[in-house]
Amino acid sequence: MRGVILGSGIISGDDGKRYQFHLQDIQNLEGRSERSLEKCEVDFEIDESGEKASAKAIFITKSSANVVDSITNSLNDNSISSIKLKAYIGIIFSALAFIPFLGWFFAIAGVVVYIFALIGISRESGCKSIIFNFIISAVLSFISTIIISFSTVSAVVGALSNADSGIFAGIGFAGIIGFIIAISALYFSYKYYSLLSEATNERLFFYAFIISVIATLTIFIPLLGILLTIISYIVQIVAWVKFKEIRKIN
Structure with missing residues (x-):
């Protein structure tokens, strides 16, 4: 029998009837979530052993034909x-x-x-x-980077042009604001990596965060800051490759 998956656990067969199914009955699921199966065409056998006929031995023969739906389903998978x-x-x-x-x-x-x-x-x-x-x-990091970069450039330009003390005071105040925002960004980044490590049961995410913090603190040391930033980036990629589960957390 051929049919189309209408939604959660329901197949509309070519005979005009609807059949319930379970994800484990799909033979070529290949990591798809139930949400992404909507509008997929399937081939299946009918199981009439229960009170209601259901579908079993299901094979997906064609994914959703609509490109937009396909992309949406992929993003929501x-x-x-x-x-x-x-x-x-x-x-x-x-x-x-x-x-x-x-x-x-x-x-x-x-x-x-x-x-x-x-x-x-x-x-x-x-x-x-x-x-x-x-x-x-991410937003706070972007803002702090802009402010600190502007303050640094302004300080250099002011020094070269012999600017008065009032301008330097303003530049220094902006730099302090940028530093405070950067500390706030670091706090939220810590919370993000902590929760991500807990949810995925993969501590490498948190280690990547620690290395990135050290990289930021040593950014003015030639090559060391850049090297640590690259290492942090690699560790985070490895963490995404390695994680195998998602745990329920509060």
């Missing part, structure tokens, strides 16, 4: 394999942010896809704070 794939794409796109002209596109796309990976972990773990802490830490 909370299976571990799908979450990992979105994280990989997000990390790779973020690494391409330094490409001239197209860098902003890759940076934004990378963050969006990465957030969808975190949404999957948030849904499966029941912890919405993971996404909140990630977004807040």
Whole structure:
């Protein structure tokens, strides 16, 4: 019998009848979540041993034909394999942010896809704070970087142009504000990595955070800060590769 999956646990058969099914009865599930199966075409056998006829020995013959639906289902797929794939794409796109002209596109796309990976972990773990802490830490980090960079450049330009003390006082105040925001970003980043490590049962995420903090503190030491930043990046990638479960947390 052939049919189409209508939604959660329901197949509409070519005979006009509807049949219930369980995920374990799909022979080629291949990591798909139940949410991503909607509108997939299937071939199945009818099991009439129960009170109601149900579907068994189900094979997916064709995924959703609509490209938009396919992309939407993929983004909403909370299976571990799908979450990992979105994280990989997000990390790779973020690494391409330094490409001239197209860098902003890759940076934004990378963050969006990465957030969808975190949404999957948030849904499966029941912890919405993971996404909140990630977004807040990212926004505060961006703001502090802009302020501190502006203050540093302004201080150098002011020194070269013999600016008066009032200007330097303003630059120093802006630098202090930027530093306070950076500390706040560090706090939310700590919360994010702690929750992510707990939800995935993978401590490498937290180790990546610790290394990144050390890298930030040593950024002015030639090569060391850059080397530690690269190591932190690699450790985080390994953590995404290694994690195999999502645990329920408060």
